[in-house]
Amino acid sequence: MVSRPNIHVKSKVAVVGAGITLFRRRMLETPRELAWEAARQALDSAGLTLRDIDCVVIGSAPDAFDGVHMKGEYLADGSGGLFKPTVRVYVGGGTGVFVPIAAWWHVASGLCRTVLAVAEEKMSHARPHPQGVFAYIWDPVLERPLGPNLLWIFALEMRRYMHKCNVSKETIALVSVKNKRNALDHPAAQAAANITVEDVLNSEVLVWPVNRLDVSPVSDGAAALVLASENEARRVTDSPVWIEGVGWTLDNTHWYNRELGYPRYVQYAARMAYKMAGIERPWRDIDFAEPYDPFDYKELHHIEGLMLARPCEAPKLLEEGWFDRSGELPTSPSGGLLGVGNPIAAAGLMKAAELFWQLRYEAGARQVKKPVHRGVAQAWGDLMQAGTVVVMGN
Amino acid sequence: MPDGGKKLPGTYLSEKDLRALPGLVEHTPDAKYMFSAGQAQSRFLQGLREGKILGVKCPRCGRVYVPPRSYCEYCFAPTGEWVEVSGEGEVHTAVVSYISTFRERMEKPEIIAVVRLYAPGYTGKRDEYEFPGMFHKLCGVSEEDVKTGRVIGMRVKPKWRPPEERIGSVTDIECFEPVKS
Ligand SMILES: [Zn+2]
Numbered sequence: 001m002v003s004r005p006n007i008h009v010k011s012k013v014a015v016v017g018a019g020i021t022l023f024r025r026r027m028l029e030t031p032r033e034l035a036w037e038a039a040r041q042a043l044d045s046a047g048l049t050l051r052d053i054d055c056v057v058i059g060s061a062p063d064a065f066d067g068v069h070m071k072g073e074y075l076a077d078g079s080g081g082l083f084k085p086t087v088r089v090y091v092g093g094g095t096g097v098f099v100p101i102a103a104w105w106h107v108a109s110g111l112c113r114t115v116l117a118v119a120e121e122k123m124s125h126a127r128p129h130p131q132g133v134f135a136y137i138w139d140p141v142l143e144r145p146l147g148p149n150l151l152w153i154f155a156l157e158m159r160r161y162m163h164k165c166n167v168s169k170e171t172i173a174l175v176s177v178k179n180k181r182n183a184l185d186h187p188a189a190q191a192a193a194n195i196t197v198e199d200v201l202n203s204e205v206l207v208w209p210v211n212r213l214d215v216s217p218v219s220d221g222a223a224a225l226v227l228a229s230e231n232e233a234r235r236v237t238d239s240p241v242w243i244e245g246v247g248w249t250l251d252n253t254h255w256y257n258r259e260l261g262y263p264r265y266v267q268y269a270a271r272m273a274y275k276m277a278g279i280e281r282p283w284r285d286i287d288f289a290e291p292y293d294p295f296d297y298k299e300l301h302h303i304e305g306l307m308l309a310r311p312c313e314a315p316k317l318l319e320e321g322w323f324d325r326s327g328e329l330p331t332s333p334s335g336g337l338l339g340v341g342n343p344i345a346a347a348g349l350m351k352a353a354e355l356f357w358q359l360r361y362e363a364g365a366r367q368v369k370k371p372v373h374r375g376v377a378q379a380w381g382d383l384m385q386a387g388t389v390v391v392m393g394n
Numbered sequence: 395m396p397d398g399g400k401k402l403p404g405t406y407l408s409e410k411d412l413r414a415l416p417g418l419v420e421h422t423p424d425a426k427y428m429f430s431a432g433q434a435q436s437r438f439l440q441g442l443r444e445g446k447i448l449g450v451k452c453p454r455c456g457r458v459y460v461p462p463r464s465y466c467e468y469c470f471a472p473t474g475e476w477v478e479v480s481g482e483g484e485v486h487t488a489v490v491s492y493i494s495t496f497r498e499r500m501e502k503p504e505i506i507a508v509v510r511l512y513a514p515g516y517t518g519k520r521d522e523y524e525f526p527g528m529f530h531k532l533c534g535v536s537e538e539d540v541k542t543g544r545v546i547g548m549r550v551k552p553k554w555r556p557p558e559e560r561i562g563s564v565t566d567i568e569c570f571e572p573v574k575s
Contacts, residue, residue, distance in 0.1 A: 022404030029404060037403035131497040140429040141439070142461055143529060145565045149495050152506050160487035160508075163546050187402050206497075207506075208490040208541060221404065252467055256508045256529040257459075260487060264523065 007276055010110035014233035014240035015100070015392065017046025017226035018353040023190045023341030026124045027220040031066045032078030034222035035120040038346075039080050042116065042224035047236055053226070055112035056081035058088040059099035059119040061344040061381075064133040067125045079118040079224075085111075092137075092381025093294065094248070095119065096223075096348015097388035101246040103227045104390075113229045120222040121343035130218055137382065139253065151215070155207035157260040157384065158297040162209065164261030165312035167300075169209055173200035174318055175296035176213055176338050182325055183335020185365035188350070190341035191217045200296075216294045216342035223349040225356065241359045244374070245279070245391040247272030255384045266305025266378060269387035273376070274307075277391040282307045282376070286391075288329065288358060288368050290351035290377040293336040302378055303331060306389070326369040333358065333368050348379035352390055359394040434462040437476070439562040445554050447481045449513060449526055450474070458513040460526035479526065481552040482573060483511035486527065488545045490537050505532040505540055509550055509570050533569035549573040 019041025021027075021034050029037065035058075043049060058079050060071040068074045072088025079086070089095065089102045096119050103117035123130045134150035161167065174197060183192035195213065203212035233240040247269040251258075258264070270282070279285045291302035300314040308329060309317055317323060323331040334340055334354040337347045355375040357363040374393040380386060431439055434450060438461050441448035449460035453474040457466060466473055488507035494500050506529075513526045532545065533553060539545045550570040560566040 020402060022402045022406065024404060024406035026407040027404055028407055034404065041403070129497040131493075132495065135495050140427070141431045141435050142564055145563050146506075146529070146531065147495050148506075149491060149493055149497065151493065152489065152491060155489035155491070156487045156506065156508055159489050159546075163487065163543060206491075206493050208492070208537070210489075220406075254461075256486075256527045257524055259523045259525075260508065262523075 009108040011108060011229040011231070013104050013107040013243045014228055014230065015225050015243065015356045016228050016233050016237050016240055017042045017048065018224065018356045019045060020188050020223045020350060020353060021221050023188045023219045023221035023343055023346070025190070025218050025220065027122065031068070031071070031120050031122045032075055034122065034220065035075050035078040035118050038120070038222035038224040039078070039116055039118050042226050046226040048114070048226060050080045053080060053084065053114050053116045055106050055115045056084050056086040057099055057103040057106065057115055057117045058086065059090065059095040059345040059349065060088065061090065061092060061095050061121055062133065064136065065126060065130060065344070066122045075118070075120055080116050091248070091386040091388065093292070093344055094348070094379045094381030094386035094388040095345040096350070097352055097377055097379035097390055098248060099345065099349050100225055100227065100243065100352045100390050101248055101388060103225065104243050104246050107227050107229050113232045115227045116224065117227060117349070118222065118224045119345035119349035121345045122220040123218045123343060124220050149207065151207045151210055153255060153383065154295050155210045158209055158295065160260040161297055161301055165315060167315045169201060170197050171315045171319060172297045172300065173197045173214065175293065175299045176200050178324060179293060179299070179332045179336040179338040182333055182366065183339025186335045186340050188221065188341070189335055189339055190219055192335060192339050210295065214296045216337035219341035219343040219347070221341060221343035221346045223346045223353055225349065225353060239360050239394070241356045241392050241394055243390060244393045245273035245275070245277030247276070247389040249387050251385045253383045253385055260384065262311055263301050263305035263380065263384070263387070265385055265387035266302055266380060266389070267307065269389040270306045270378070273389040273391050279391065283309065286329070286374055286376050287370065287372040288333060288375045289331045290334060290336070290354050290375065291331055292348065292351070292379040293332055293338050294342055296338060298380070299331060299336065302380065305387070306376060306378055325366070330368040333363070333366050348388070351377040351379065355392040359392055432464070434464045434473070438462050442564065442566040443560045443562040445557065447479050447511070447552070449477050449479055451477055457524070458526050460511055460513065460528065477513070479511050479513050481511065483509045483527070483550060485532070485545045485548045485550055486510045488532055488540050490540050503537060505535060505537070507532040507545070507570065530564070530567060531569040534571040549575070
């Protein structure tokens with residue numbers, strides 16, 4: 001890797017504010033109200049008002065979850081987007097980290113000085129279960145006739161990873177134990193708990209090897225960030241958090257034509273982000289990480305894709321406590337999707353917001369033990385396909 | 395977070411409250427679609443009706459695509475020569491599903507797999523990451539075989555439906571079953 005920026009930017013970009021709602025199943029608030037609550041809080045924390053915002057970026061996963069058509073337009077007013085350049089971005093589960101990436105390019109290009117970036121998801125509208133909504137992401141000709149459930153592909157991938165890397169279900173369950181425990185300190189958390197490996201193994205088997213407690217919950221919620229150009233950031237705060245690198249890629253949807261034991265889509269996105277940030281040895285230069293963890297094995301898979309561990313090395317480091325909040329390289333100190341919850345796009349942005357709070361030393365009881373200068377957040381979407389990565393530093 | 399984590403905005407409902415909610419709307423969308431299988435997949439489906447698994451080869455890079463595509467994703471060139479593969483292959487990964495598409499508990503679990511197909515002329519040396527393969531159900535193996543990992547790497551072949559029952563669909567293959575050696 002070469003430590004030369006691969007992208008030319010007009011301005012450095014900082015995060016100067018963040019907000020979040022409760023993550024819960026069945027929120028009384030409408031999607032727009034949730035978006036507004038998070039956006040308002042992010043503006044307050046930046047000490048800005050909507051008048052100070054030039055552009056708005058909205059992220060939300062499939063329309064089918066909220067059950068309304070064209071969620072970007074629908075959420076625009078609640079996200080502060082009226083009469084401003086406003087856009088919705090969407091790459092499935094990768095959306096939450098794609099939101100700060102899209103907001104970054106609005107500012108880095110010189111187009112906007114400030115951006116309000118909002119992510120919202122309300123999964124609990126769907127009846128009888130949001131799993132039914134996922135029926136429409138499969139290839140209509142080659143896959144749907146088999147009557148698939150979305151959990152199938154993750155179970156297939158988890159099984160492959162277990163085989164390729166010789167990992168037990170017990171070891172993988174440690175991720176769920178760690179993240180749900182970390183989430184006890186997160187005020188938004190929906191699924192925080194002190195559980196044991198046995199609790200995970202004894203929970204309902206959905207698609208073997210996936211048990212109920214290997215999976216993040218169905219959630220509603222919203223999160224928001226305020227991004228600013230270098231000049232604006234220095235004007236509004238003494239402690240801006242800089243976006244040092246961004247990366248995103250898509251693999252194809254032919255997931256049954258490739259080795260499932262390693263997330264190529266993450267590695268390509270991570271390489272792009274690290275190159276931009278001038279990072280040559282991520283396992284040494286990154287202090288903590290928020291890898292995407294909708295399933296427990298996914299955190300390990302993604303740690304390897306982010307090159308924070310060698311392929312098949314993450315399970316051993318996990319067992320040694322390397323990824324604990326007090327460990328060498330804390331992962332998901334927020335509590336992740338397994339602990340805080342998984343309102344899809346909002347969950348990814350929650351991870352980016354955690355980088356901001358950790359790097360400002362504002363994470364309270366969640367603050368990682370060692371000094372932090374640089375963190376990475378990552379999300380993944382669709383059929384083992386979309387990789388989104390953001391690196392931030394203080 | 396700056397407020398030290400005092401109560402965040404948001405109000406949530408209990409199951410009981412949900413049922414009593416006056417704003418609850420029950421709605422089944424009546425949307426129907428007729429999908430086109432397209433250029434490459436149509437021929438693939440025709441092949442299945444004849445009991446053959448067809449793939450296509452990229453003339454530039456030599457990749458063999460099963461299921462076939464009209465273009466090579468890497469070279470961005472039209473794919474060329476059609477090839478028939480035997481359908482034999484090995485299990486890349488397999489799982490046992492206890493839930494339906496809509497997350498209901500199923501009476502009889504299903505075994506699902508990714509099968510890496512043998513394709514003559516495809517060395518795979520260029521990139522071990524990719525292979526011709528199919529996603530399908532597995533039969534003739536037990537839940538235990540899956541859970542112990544015995545099925546991974548197992549040699550399997552398609553179990554075809556009788557010719558008169560085939561309709562040109564991936565379901566013309568009932569499942570993949572072990573090759574008895
Ligand atoms: Zn090619």
